[in-house]
Amino acid sequence: MSTITREEAWKLLTTHVTQPALLKHALSVEAVMRYFAGQFGEDVDEWGAVGLCHDIDYEKYPEEHLDHARGMLEEAGLPEPFIRAVLSHGWGICSDVEPISRMEKTLFTIDELTGLVTASALVRPSRSVLDMNVKSVKKKWNTRAFSAGVDRSVIERGAAMLSMELSQVIEWTILGMRTVADEIGLAGQDLNTSEVQHNEQ
Secondary structure: OOOOOOHHHHHHHHHHOOOOHHHHHHHHHHHHHHHHHHHHOOOOOHHHHHHHHHHOOOOOHHHHOOHHHHHHHHHOOOHHHHHHHHOOOOOOOOOOOOOHHHHHHHHHHHHHHHHHHHHHHHHOOOOOOOOOHHHHHHHHOOOOOOOOOHHHHHHHHHHHHOOHHHHHHHHHHHHHHHHHOOOOOEEHHHHHHHHHHHOOO
């Protein structure tokens, strides 16, 4: 499938999205999509571009999420499989496009999970994904009051679609996010800086 380069995808995304938190989320999802694609032997760049652009209309239309995504992506000349994948991540929530392809099922599964992994990392002493493991996330998973906005049932449904154990989905998500730990602010630099300052006083 013809798609766009990473540089073009980033330019397209930042035309519509400016909020740092949303950009970090996009980078997280991109990285995880690339990781899963590599594990599955799929097109890493294609999957990454879909992940990067998946929330393209969210900042401008949070109450109408995905209602405007098709128009934005069509205007950019993106093909139907790309657009379908983006729309399918909101299946049952804000879209009636059911995930069918492995790319679609993966995006559907890991979108919410990246949020849970991020929240789990931020309450760790290191504030980092670099030393995080599956057990840490599973512990937070079972504490439903923690990141209550993350719909665990969506992730579970997605894992079942992929015929993967939840633990493996979490592991691959962590490993994917580690590849962009600096860019998404989860490499622990802030903690290290504060520790240095404290030690110097």
